[in-house]
Amino acid sequence: MTDDRPTLHDRKPGDRRVRVERPHSPYFRYTGPGMLTAKAAASLAPAASRGPLERFRRSLFGRRLSNEEEAFERLPKKLALPIFSSDAISSSAYATEEIFRVLVVAGAGALLISVQMALAITVLLAVVSLSYRQVCRAYPSGGGAYIVARENLSPLMGLVAAAALLIDYVMTVAVSTASAVSQAYSVIPALYDIRIEIALAAIALVTIANLRGLREAGLFFASPTYLFIGLAFLVIALGLAKLALGQGPAYVAPEAQLVPLGTEPLGIILILRAFAAGSVALTGVEAIANGVPAFRPPEAKNAGNTMLTMAILLGVLFIGITLVADGFGIRPTEDGGRTVIAMVAASVFGDGSALFYAFQAATALILFLAVNTSFNAFPRLAAILAKDEYMPRQFAFRGDRLAFSWGIVALATVSGLILLAFGGDTHALIPLYSVGVFVCFTLSQVGMVKHWFTVRESGWRWRAVINGLGALLTFVVLCVVASMKFTSGAWLVLLLIPLLIAGFLTINRQYAATHDQIAMRPDQVAPAPHREERVVIPVSGINRAVVQAVNVGRVISKDVRAVLVSDDHAHAEETRAAWERQIPHVPLVVVESPYRALTGPLLAYLEVLDRSWPADREPPITFVVVPEYVPSHWWERLLYNQSTAELRRALLGRPDTIVTNVPYRREQPESFRRLQEHEIARDDPATGGAPGPKDRRGPQPPAAV
Amino acid sequence: MEHDRLRDAWLLAETTERTLLDIVAAIQLVAGGAARRVVLASLPEPELVAAEALAYAQAAGVEFQLARRPGVPTPCVIIGPRSRRADTGYNEVS
Secondary structure, three states, X not given: OEOOOOOOOOOOHHHHHOOOEOOOOOOEEEEEOOEEEEOHHHHOXXXXXXXXXXXXXHHHHOOOOOHHHHHHHOEOHHHHHHHHHHHHHHHHHOHHHHHHHHHHHHOHHHHOOHHHHHHHHHHHHHHHHXXXXXXXXXXXXXXXXXXXXXXXXXXXXXXXXXXXXXXXXHHHHHHHHHHHHHHHHHHOHHHHHHHHHXXXXXXXXXXXXXXXXXHHHHHHHHHHHHHHHHHHHHHHHHHXXXXXXXXXXXXXXXXXXXXXXXXXXXXXXXXXXXXXXXXXXXXXXXXXXHOHHHEOOOHHHHHHHHHHHXXXXXXXXXXXXXXXXXXXXXXXXXXXXXXXXXXXXXXHHOOOOHHHHHHHHHHHHHHHHHHHHHHHHHHHHHHHHHHOOOOOHHHHOOOXXXXXXXXXXXXXXXXXXXXXXXXOOHHHHHHHOHHHHHHHHHHXXXXXXXXXXXXXXXXXXXXHHHHHHHHHHHHHHHHHHHHHOHHHHXXXXXXXXXXXXXXXXXXXXXXXXXXXXXXXXXXXOOOOOOOOEXXXXXXXXXXXXXXXXXXXXXXXXXXXXXXXXXXXXXXXXXXXXXXXXXXXXXXXXXXXOOOOOOHHHHHHHHHHHHHOOOOOOOOOEEEEEEEEEEOOOHHHHHOOOHHHHHHHHHHOOOOOEEEEEEEEEOOOHHHHHHHHHHHHHHHOHHHOOOOOHHHHHOOOOOOOO | OHHHHXXXXXXXXXXXXXXXXXXXXXXXXXXXXXXOEEEEEOOOOHHHHHHHHHHHHHHHXXXXXEEOOOOOOOOEXXXXXXXXXXXXXXXXXX
């Protein structure tokens, strides 16, 4: 391609005649000696860009982004707060209810200690948040518990944390979605019957939003989070005001819908169970520490401040909602009934009021969007694990929109399956939830203590004390949660963690073994090719694609043979006769097979070819050159090359064998007509093989044919 | 001149060796039961290896035929089907 810059008039006469040829300019930019940087057009095949699938993909996920655009994808604090904190903040919508559900078995009096329980959990939240704030500063590259445990404790401890985190993220998506749907059917009871469908649709929506990229996802998620926070503060303020003025609730649920009050004694076990249930409020706190690199610079400082803001908001909301619910004497309902937070809102705003509906909508939305925390954190953690070769490498690849597409899709799939398996029931899912969270809390805090003792920088002693306190408290809570929830589902998580670790280690061993086999020693010089080559071309007859493959085969080696596998004697004879006439210099092996398969006899032929090779010589490299017809349209692909694909699969991994595809593209009808005229003129003795005038105008025939 | 003769001889040896390898592979294919018959067309210099190939075919118990057709300069080699009595069957070379 010629550069279209105007001709420059310089001092030398020849300067006017210089043409700057830049054939690469539409696709690449010259960035230095021997260096080209791909432009957007290079990643988009010209044919693919026109296809209906590509158009659909573009409309769904947006245009492709270049790596340079990543800098603009960093999040300001006001967007990072809803993205990374919606999970933690939204847990205030169901944490109170989980405490109530445990305490209700001990009667109405027991519900009174729910406030103290919320206070104790908030103290724990404060310690954990302060500890994680230090993680943000110490590890600005992100990774959270996995990186901290891996670097300070051991790689195995890192994997324990990673497994626990991955489970936690999956459960966050499942629990938050199920809880969001429960808010929706608190207002419209008819939705209870289609709760799973709604939940799956919501997950699909969030998946698409995340595949579009981080920044747009942030804008999508910011407003509902802030709306929920604003309305929740209004509920708490008005509720507390009503209680202070001695006013009763504006709504009381029918007694038939409520969980009956129990008569169990309020013992230490019940209190610990209620504490364990309420500790779900802490889930999602670690997400900010995992996503520090997504913040705008200074990343660590911004992440630390966002963490503090999130902890304050969550603490105030959790205590406030519990206070109001306790003050109005609210009790949880049976399955399919209203949630506690819905009853709190109805008690304050009045059932059926516009503010009640607005609050319910905001609660449902933030819970739907809380899953986005996991959609940001899970793919990042999976990418880090993939880079460390504990997960398949695809998880580290970024998609067209700079999102870790594999992680996003994997998270959506697994959480969707869990929702289906548990029938979209929040209370059935919750026992699986917080165990993993506290495993990684504990590991990361212990790791941080070790970190401070290692680096011994300014103020390391008090930092180590904060993290040590965090480690102690979270370990105690882990023991409580694991023991109290063990029979109701925590056992499954405790079983899954070692299974996941076994999976990580297997993948790691596999990558290491492959690396050992394919790596070259640094002092090793690549030897010159020394093995003989032979070519086998599977054919089905004589056509232009076969001729092109034969020509390619003859370029590779002198030792070429075509192989026709046939169960039709007449067809085989016909092809052989034509072959001897039209391609006389290349041997044709006609294998008359008693069976109607292509792959089996061809593999058998390759086997006997290998076996007949002299034992005293190094085995040759066998090139299987496969002629392949390239259809013009996507739907034509169904009609062609099915046996070729099967053959390629069968030959994959065969020793000393290289499969080479030789695609033959169909010409446009007009071009093909000109090509035929050219060939007839060339072969016609009357014209002396000289090309006619039409040939000079038309395209040159493919060189290989 | 001497050099040219040596090169031609070497090329011929290489070609006939390759032809023989192809025929042996075809014999094994038929003897193993993977193919009923194998026809080798456009094979270079099959006559030069016919005797040796016939010996291999007889040992494997498969039919061996060198078929020449009008208008086609090189004969084609037809291997198979399997003969009823291995090692003792008479195979016609035409």
